[in-house]
Amino acid sequence: MRGRCFLLRLAFPLRLALRPVLRGTRRGTSRDKTFYVWSNVVLGTWTRPPLSAQIALMVDTGEAKNGTGLGRIVKVTLALAILASLIYHVNVHELVQALGQLTWGTFTLLALWAVILIYVSALKWSYFLRALGRRMPLLQLFNLYLVGYFVNLVLPSFIGGDAVRSWYAGKETGQHQAMTATILERYTGLTAMIVLALFFMWFVSFITWQIECVVLVVAFGVVVVTVLALSPKLISLVERLPYAQLLTKHVHKIQEGFYTARKDRLLLVKAFVLSFAYHTFTIGNTAAAAWAVGWWNPPIQDLFVVIPLILLLGALPITPGGLGIQEGAFYYFLHQLGATPAQAMGVAVVLRVKSYILALIGGVVWLRLRRVSDCRRS
Numbered sequence: 001m002r003g004r005c006f007l008l009r010l011a012f013p014l015r016l017a018l019r020p021v022l023r024g025t026r027r028g029t030s031r032d033k034t035f036y037v038w039s040n041v042v043l044g045t046w047t048r049p050p051l052s053a054q055i056a057l058m059v060d061t062g063e064a065k066n067g068t069g070l071g072r073i074v075k076v077t078l079a080l081a082i083l084a085s086l087i088y089h090v091n092v093h094e095l096v097q098a099l100g101q102l103t104w105g106t107f108t109l110l111a112l113w114a115v116i117l118i119y120v121s122a123l124k125w126s127y128f129l130r131a132l133g134r135r136m137p138l139l140q141l142f143n144l145y146l147v148g149y150f151v152n153l154v155l156p157s158f159i160g161g162d163a164v165r166s167w168y169a170g171k172e173t174g175q176h177q178a179m180t181a182t183i184l185e186r187y188t189g190l191t192a193m194i195v196l197a198l199f200f201m202w203f204v205s206f207i208t209w210q211i212e213c214v215v216l217v218v219a220f221g222v223v224v225v226t227v228l229a230l231s232p233k234l235i236s237l238v239e240r241l242p243y244a245q246l247l248t249k250h251v252h253k254i255q256e257g258f259y260t261a262r263k264d265r266l267l268l269v270k271a272f273v274l275s276f277a278y279h280t281f282t283i284g285n286t287a288a289a290a291w292a293v294g295w296w297n298p299p300i301q302d303l304f305v306v307i308p309l310i311l312l313l314g315a316l317p318i319t320p321g322g323l324g325i326q327e328g329a330f331y332y333f334l335h336q337l338g339a340t341p342a343q344a345m346g347v348a349v350v351l352r353v354k355s356y357i358l359a360l361i362g363g364v365v366w367l368r369l370r371r372v373s374d375c376r377r378s
Helices: 004-020 030-043 051-057 072-091 094-100 104-131 136-152 158-173 175-201 209-229 231-240 246-261 263-293 299-316 325-336 341-377
Strands: none
Touching: 051 325, 072 104, 072 158, 072 325, 094 104, 094 341, 104 136, 104 175, 104 341, 136 158, 136 341, 175 209, 175 299, 209 299, 263 299, 263 341, 325 341
16 A cells, blocks of 8 residues: 555656646645645645745746746747757767767766766755754765756756755755755855856857857846845845845845855855866766767867856756757757767767656655655654
8 A cells, every 4th residue: 555655656746747737726826736736746745845945946937927837838848849950950860879879888987977976066065054053964965966856857947856855954954954055055056157157158269149148147147146145235125126035035045154154164165166076077977978979089178168058058947957958058069069960969868868867766765765754654
């Protein structure tokens, strides 16, 4: 009976991911119902999720205001259209040949890079938790990161995975501290990525003015959030604006983290060192994917230029999980660096499939967490 319950809990989020359009409830909008259902499915409870998880999930702006889910349908349609266009411009036979060059050696190398990248992220997360007076085993944070991958797969949103892993961490460290640490961990990573993009985009001749504008706009947004986080008076003024309370709730948490960092400036140094290290390791990860599809001489120095831009474009909330946008960015930039269309698309496919494999592993970890939680309640 218990096994059947586990299967139902696993199947329901998958079914919900395929049916994102929810009707409104008597007491709230379809967005409220979405939060409620996902808290039941992912967190395994039949109560409203804590405020920290609700705030993070509410940032998913893909749902239409009228409660029909039209925004999410548009996102999925756009992602499929971009993928179809990419496949049209790539010789499918050559793409299959490129993917057929994947060996157990390159597969092992990709797996090693995945472990390193998640380890660095979990280590930075643990530093922020420790600065807030909370400690968790690094292996446990590593596993929660995998759970985040799983949630991002069944609920295509980077924010959803962060909210859930923060909620699980908060069960042991306190929800407020966990969410603050999670936001700061993401914030420092985004800042490091934008700094790299701002620095390197001026050294590549094929970067268009449109891409430069996107990078500058995102960088400006990060500067605005940082200034708000350092100025309580500005936050109080912004809170009076319509629809600004959702942003300021996040900014309050970043502000608390900055105040903590002021007491321990070495913390920010460690965080940014790990953030820059993370994005440096993504170069090795991309090079391993290039070797996997037969592109044996990717220009490493040029990858330092384009990978931050690719990650930045893939993080834009235009399509679910950046699907299509990230693949298109890989195709465009890597082709400019000398990869054939099949090799450039092959790198994108390998990295996308790797993220899905990590998500499936995260699903297994999530089931284990649910089993342990059920045992404790019984």
